[in-house]
Amino acid sequence: MRRKTIVGNWKMNGTHESLDEARAIASVAREYPGVDVAICPPFTLITAMATACPSMTIGGQDCHGAASGAFTGSVSAEMLRDAGASLVILGHSERREALGETSAIVQYKAMAALSAGLDVILCVGESLAVREGGRATDHVTQQVLQSLPDMAGHGHARLIIAYEPIWAIGTGRTAGLGDIAEMHGAIRRALGDAGRDVAILYGGSVNGDNAGAIMALDDVDGALVGGASLTADKFAPIITAAA
Numbered sequence: 622m623r624r625k626t627i628v629g630n631w632k633m634n635g636t637h638e639s640l641d642e643a644r645a646i647a648s649v650a651r652e653y654p655g656v657d658v659a660i661c662p663p664f665t666l667i668t669a670m671a672t673a674c675p676s677m678t679i680g681g682q683d684c685h686g687a688a689s690g691a692f693t694g695s696v697s698a699e700m701l702r703d704a705g706a707s708l709v710i711l712g713h714s715e716r717r718e719a720l721g722e723t724s725a726i727v728q729y730k731a732m733a734a735l736s737a738g739l740d741v742i743l744c745v746g747e748s749l750a751v752r753e754g755g756r757a758t759d760h761v762t763q764q765v766l767q768s769l770p771d772m773a774g775h776g777h778a779r780l781i782i783a784y785e786p787i788w789a790i791g792t793g794r795t796a797g798l799g800d801i802a803e804m805h806g807a808i809r810r811a812l813g814d815a816g817r818d819v820a821i822l823y824g825g826s827v828n829g830d831n832a833g834a835i836m837a838l839d840d841v842d843g844a845l846v847g848g849a850s851l852t853a854d855k856f857a858p859i860i861t862a863a864a
């Protein structure tokens with residue numbers, strides 16, 4: 622059985638003042654024990670948020686693929702765990718596009734994260750040019766297959782896929798329900814037998830108004846939410862829709 626999973630990606634937003642908002646989100650989440658709710662704040666808030674919200678899953682937004690070493694400015698998967706995170710978002714399009722992260726790099730990071738015992742949210746998604754060129758499904762399933770870590774021997778760490786069309790992120794545009802259903806089905810087929818248990822989240826301008834219809838689709842197991850995850854007011858209706 623795949624559980625509904627709602628993950629807030631705070632991106633580069635939030636200081637210690639935002640912990641009250643996180644506490645309010647955690648208290649909404651406690652009302653819906655059937656939904657897995659997580660927040661991925663900036664690195665600087667992980668420990669404080671894990672302490673302030675012990676009932677909620679806290680994640681990072683990236684990690685390095687190496688365990689330690691001379692990588693100025695980077696944070697390893699083990700460090701995320703040590704800070705209080707239990708999952709990590711990897712391969713977000715804002716990193717693939719702006720920082721040149723390839724699927725091979727994402728796969729390397731995913732292996733490190735699983736080895737450290739972190740659940741992994743693997744992000745994939747096509748640009749508008751790729752969608753308009755009719756190559757979205759090919760592009761996204763290739764991204765999945767090339768970024769996918771080898772799950773063997775990684776205990777109970779979970780793999781989650783997040784499909785986020787790049788043109789839908791932060792733009793107020795969401796993909797059509799038919800396109801979302803088709804893409805999630807294609808991703809699940811690409812995963813083969815193992816895909817049965819993998820939660821596939823949709824992301825890109827998800828809000829309280831559109832979340833219900835999107836999550837009612839067959840292969841949509843939840844949402845990865847940016848802007849609407851920053852306040853309990855906006856995030857709560859999405860958690861409710863999942864329940």
Ligand code: PGA
Nearest residue numbers: 790791825826846847848
């Ligand atoms: P958005 O971001 O909900 O603000 O569109 C989603 C994401 O980038 O994960």
